[in-house]
Amino acid sequence: MEMETITENQKVRVAEKLKKMFGHMDRRQMEYCPIRDVMALASDKWSILIILYLGYYPVMRFNHLKKRVYGISNKVLSERLKVLAADGYLARNMFPEVPVRVEYNLTDFGHSYLQKLIELSEWATTHSDQVMSNRKGFGKV
Amino acid sequence: MEMETITENQKVRVAEKLKKMFGHMDRRQMEYCPIRDVMALASDKWSILIILYLGYYPVMRFNHLKKRVYGISNKVLSERLKVLAADGYLARNMFPEVPVRVEYNLTDFGHSYLQKLIELSEWATTHSDQVMSNRKGFGKV
DNA sequence: AGAGCAAGTTACCAAAAGTAACTAATTTTT
DNA sequence: AAAAATTAGTTACTTTTGGTAACTTGCTCT
Numbered sequence: 001m002e003m004e005t006i007t008e009n010q011k012v013r014v015a016e017k018l019k020k021m022f023g024h025m026d027r028r029q030m031e032y033c034p035i036r037d038v039m040a041l042a043s044d045k046w047s048i049l050i051i052l053y054l055g056y057y058p059v060m061r062f063n064h065l066k067k068r069v070y071g072i073s074n075k076v077l078s079e080r081l082k083v084l085a086a087d088g089y090l091a092r093n094m095f096p097e098v099p100v101r102v103e104y105n106l107t108d109f110g111h112s113y114l115q116k117l118i119e120l121s122e123w124a125t126t127h128s129d130q131v132m133s134n135r136k137g138f139g140k141v
Numbered sequence: 142m143e144m145e146t147i148t149e150n151q152k153v154r155v156a157e158k159l160k161k162m163f164g165h166m167d168r169r170q171m172e173y174c175p176i177r178d179v180m181a182l183a184s185d186k187w188s189i190l191i192i193l194y195l196g197y198y199p200v201m202r203f204n205h206l207k208k209r210v211y212g213i214s215n216k217v218l219s220e221r222l223k224v225l226a227a228d229g230y231l232a233r234n235m236f237p238e239v240p241v242r243v244e245y246n247l248t249d250f251g252h253s254y255l256q257k258l259i260e261l262s263e264w265a266t267t268h269s270d271q272v273m274s275n276r277k278g279f280g281k282v
Numbered sequence: 283a284g285a286g287c288a289a290g291t292t293a294c295c296a297a298a299a300g301t302a303a304c305t306a307a308t309t310t311t312t
Numbered sequence: 313a314a315a316a317a318t319t320a321g322t323t324a325c326t327t328t329t330g331g332t333a334a335c336t337t338g339c340t341c342t
Contacts, residue, residue, distance in 0.1 A: 034269030088275030128175030134229030
């Protein structure tokens, strides 16, 4: 049934990495955990799509983002753009023309995150069929 | 200011990957997008922590998870475990002892996702300081 | 003169998440 | 023998977050 090919070696290497990250984590760090804080924003479903689209179209304006990030509301788009800019993933450039033009683009920091995000998206794309078949088959047997 | 070292080459490779993922995306796929569907669950902030901890402790019981995934509520933990199991990331084993014992562990599929997640977490760990300083510096200048 | 545009904001309603008390059956403690 | 603790959740209730749609502002096009 399982089509994955994860070797024991890979599992061991993963365990070592996790040990480095979690091994020396005391109570203070559990309450304020950098993974949590960074990921809470950066792995948010809308943030991911915004960052991916800004990787695809290097410069985007508000309404362009709204069209491509299908289903996002003005409210959430505007709020996410603010915090993503505040955390340094993207830059906002306003041109005082009429009507006003506001352009968003990834910073170098945002690009560095985008690289990781792309790997995750590639995994999601290639494994979505399996998720669907897992979901269907669940509960049966 | 920017400490990142993303080369133009890397940006080009990223753009090519995005083109493959987004290039041939028509309206139907925008409404049902596999990245969205898979990631909505798998990149959820609690799901990420659950999967990471199950990578660290290969077998965990409900209350153990609740202790480690600091701050999660019974309600959300129980709901996430259900959908993560349904999508095939983890397996649930119930032992009809008294009191009942229920063990959770990652499937091979879950392990394959964990590998990507670890890279993301490593990025988050090494970049959390920069996020903090970005956040502090925002608005100034 | 009226409509249209861009980039949002606002008020209101729906959905998701957090809180805390509760369940069941059995073992351990008093 | 009665009370307390244990595990893996569930339930009712409150709070926070998200979605919907109408509105704003100042200029340009028809």
